Amino acid sequence: MTRRPVLLAVPVLAAAVLAGAATAAPAVPRAAVAPPLTCEAGVPSPDGRVFPEPAVAPGWLRLVDFACGLAELEEQFPDRVQVTTTGTSAEGHPVYDVLLTDETVKTPKKKLLVVSSIHGDEIGAREGAARAMEDLLDERFLADEPWVEQVLDRYVIHFLFPNPDGWVEGDVAGSEGAGLSWTRGNSGERDLNRNFPVQGWIDAANGTLQEPESQGITKNLLQGKDWYLGTDNHGQLHDTYAAAGLQIVGQFDYQKSETLARFADGITESMAEYPVLQQMHAVGTAINGDVGPYHWGTLYDMLGYSASGSLIDYYNTASTTDGYGFATELTLGKTVAGNTAAWDPVRAQVWVDSIRAINFEMFRQAVDVKRFTFPVGTRTAYVFDPEVVTSKDGEGYEREEGEDLPQQPYSVSRMRFFTDLNKYASQRLTAVRVPEVLTGKRKLGDFQTVVLADDAMPEKGSRSAWVKALEDFVSRGGNLVVTDAAAPVLAELGLVGEGDVEMTEKYVGYVDFGDRGLKLNAGLRGVASQTYDTVPIGYQFGQVTAPNWTVAQEAWEAGGGVTAGTNGEGRTVYGEKKLGKGKVRFLGALLPQPTEEHYHPYGLQSYAVTYTGYTLLQNMLAR
Structure with missing residues (x-):
């Protein structure tokens, strides 16, 4: 033109x-x-x-x-x-x-x-x-x-x-x-x-x-x-x-x-x-x-x-x-x-x-509209969480003086992210449920990548059997993607010690990127550090309230783990580590469940992933 x-x-x-x-x-x-x-x-x-x-x-x-x-x-x-x-x-x-x-x-x-x-x-x-x-x-x-x-x-x-x-x-x-x-x-x-x-x-x-x-x-x-x-x-x-x-x-x-x-x-x-x-x-x-x-x-x-x-x-x-x-x-x-x-x-x-x-x-x-496709490099499943954050259950925020706007109804879940992503994905991400896997109705081995988003086991069942299923999947060559509050499973898989995993609160979802030549850091654009925003999903800015999950960098890198980004304070928030024939990829700040802990009279949104967050997920789903 x-x-x-x-x-x-x-x-x-x-x-x-x-x-x-x-x-x-x-x-x-x-x-x-x-x-x-x-x-x-x-x-x-x-x-x-x-x-x-x-x-x-x-x-x-x-x-x-x-x-x-x-x-x-x-x-x-x-x-x-x-x-x-x-x-x-x-x-x-x-x-x-x-x-x-x-x-x-x-x-x-x-x-x-x-x-x-x-x-x-x-x-x-x-x-x-x-x-x-x-x-x-x-x-x-x-x-x-x-x-x-x-x-x-x-x-x-x-x-x-x-x-x-x-x-x-x-x-x-x-x-x-x-x-x-x-x-x-x-x-x-x-x-x-x-x-x-x-x-x-x-x-x-x-x-x-x-x-x-x-x-x-x-x-x-x-x-x-x-x-x-x-x-x-x-x-x-x-x-x-x-x-x-x-x-x-x-x-x-x-x-x-x-x-x-x-x-x-x-x-x-x-x-x-x-x-x-x-x-x-x-x-x-x-x-x-x-x-x-x-x-x-x-x-x-x-x-x-x-x-x-x-x-x-x-x-x-x-x-x-x-x-x-x-x-x-x-x-x-x-x-x-x-x-x-x-x-x-x-x-x-x-x-x-x-x-x-x-x-x-x-x-x-x-006048030159483009349609974009999210590249999914592997057959991918995400573990579905049926929990919904809703105004209908009466368990919302307890208001303080001056917070008197009428409450608008809402029903939100981070699972909406995957529903929306499938509209543009090069191959569809499949929802799997914990009970289906534990009863043998669904096999993780049918997939190349499994995503645990914010909760390693969102439904009831035997925790040890579930962790064993995840470990078997990775050890046989699978790619396990772990985000946010699912991080404790890293210790259960033996990748780090239990005391090496912790949640720290920051202003937003944040990654301080290291070597941008790493495959996990491919395609970063602009001034990139923020992975998700807080206000749309109910977190209050001006205070440090955004959950960011990290692991001790020394423990993560022991045995060959790679740190692609830290939290800026010497702890790994983004990286990968081998387990058997496969690998576990971890991003501690991407897709937290919306919160009702702060004033939200006009309701909540289901997710607030940035363009950088999308890029990192794309890299984690690649072969």
């Missing part, structure tokens, strides 16, 4: 752009806080655009400027743009939802989502979105590109600007209610990106759905299952890359997980279309350093924390819109105590072009 970049005018050394918290060029005072020139009657824009390129723009966009520019675009392109709102903000400003589509094409269309600057002081996303919309509409830029025509024929793109209050707070003048410093939250100081009703652990202090912005978005926009790809674009403090991609984690089947990983990988190529970002790549190559236009991983991999109540998490939830959402962070993009009085065109160009690259790649992939 031919790609034509929007031509830019600001070459800049990446080293200067990314040097500490200072901007790449001295701040330029904004003359009289001027509006976009096209909004002054009879005065042309310096580059002929409604939203000028940062190189020639008079300054940061104020909300009043943006509204004026939207009116211009709607007037110029009435069949392709519709300016709507999802409601009003806490301070009464419109929450813009700008729709781009070819309205002359009347066939049913799916939807794409671009969220910009839900944190009002992370201004780069809205600066980029304004220019990106214009690029898609105007034939002088990209409107006549085949992929643009296709995406507008087949989709309705929703450009959402959810936090006008935080925006106006730094507008200084012109906008109604203008203040002196952009703010993260709305006028009520609420972080809107913690305000959505996600399944999993909820922090009651976040005031879920108590703000008009989140109420309007959930009621008037995020309805139905006709959504596909989406981006949620933010700003962070200093990074040596122009942008960081964050793969959000939830109950993502393999198709969704790989679709988002493909999107993340594609952004790297898309970034290369823009001169200002090409130079960052050149600097990184020249110094062989950790510098460049883009890198990606999970939220925890990239920023070291998780979150609950975010808009993009809600967008991704299978039981709501079931979208395919991804988040990004622009470097130097969190403007602390900033406002429109200080204008930095160089930094703005980096942001604008990063947003173009990210979202244009999403649109290209939306």
Whole structure:
């Protein structure tokens, strides 16, 4: 597919752009806080655009400027743009939802989502979105590109600007209610990106759905299952890359997980279309350093924390819109105590072009959908656990003061992971049950691999007979995969001592990878360490609650065991060890059963395996 970049005018050394918290060029005072020139009657824009390129723009966009520019675009392109709102903000400003589509094409269309600057002081996303919309509409830029025509024929793109209050707070003048410093939250100081009703652990202090912005978005926009790809674009403090991609984690089947990983990988190529970002790549190559236009991983991999109540998490939830959402962070993009009085065109160009690259790649992939197959290299069985975690049994969480949201029903199990995986597996994984094996109705020897996920023996029977059946299976050449709380069986099989196995709690499911040349570590992508997330399956982040099972590394490696990854503290969390003619492969953090131990008013999800977790499972199922 031919790609034509929007031509830019600001070459800049990446080293200067990314040097500490200072901007790449001295701040330029904004003359009289001027509006976009096209909004002054009879005065042309310096580059002929409604939203000028940062190189020639008079300054940061104020909300009043943006509204004026939207009116211009709607007037110029009435069949392709519709300016709507999802409601009003806490301070009464419109929450813009700008729709781009070819309205002359009347066939049913799916939807794409671009969220910009839900944190009002992370201004780069809205600066980029304004220019990106214009690029898609105007034939002088990209409107006549085949992929643009296709995406507008087949989709309705929703450009959402959810936090006008935080925006106006730094507008200084012109906008109604203008203040002196952009703010993260709305006028009520609420972080809107913690305000959505996600399944999993909820922090009651976040005031879920108590703000008009989140109420309007959930009621008037995020309805139905006709959504596909989406981006949620933010700003962070200093990074040596122009942008960081964050793969959000939830109950993502393999198709969704790989679709988002493909999107993340594609952004790297898309970034290369823009001169200002090409130079960052050149600097990184020249110094062989950790510098460049883009890198990606999970939220925890990239920023070291998780979150609950975010808009993009809600967008991704299978039981709501079931979208395919991804988040990004622009470097130097969190403007602390900033406002429109200080204008930095160089930094703005980096942001604008990063947003173009990210979202244009999403649109290209939306018209080039791929189906993915999870490779299963052996005849594989998984030991089925009939236990279900449900709100129906009355054994759920005992609420504390202030946790008063109505409880939504749920019925979840980690076994759902295998059901979903079979939709995309190259050969089907077969469920086997302990009683079937113990009574001889099912033979483990019919399979090459057997998976024990989180429980070595989930149903009643003779423990010694079950362990003997597992040992015989491996000794005769089988591949036994042991995950999570099934780890004590490693001692019962004689691979380590009983005292060598323990559960440690961490922030998320975590592996500190060793030699990436090992077959068990093949195919690792992005910044890889997180194997499962906590919030969707009920664990509380901010506290160390995620179960990670480990074995003493020295004991594991005695007799030839291989450690492919540790817990970062000298204990094996991932590896393999021979037993007879076969082998046992172990991953202590992948697929724990959801927990009811924390506040979860909107229910729970069944699993939250990351793209790295999928990769490791694929490697463990290989010959």
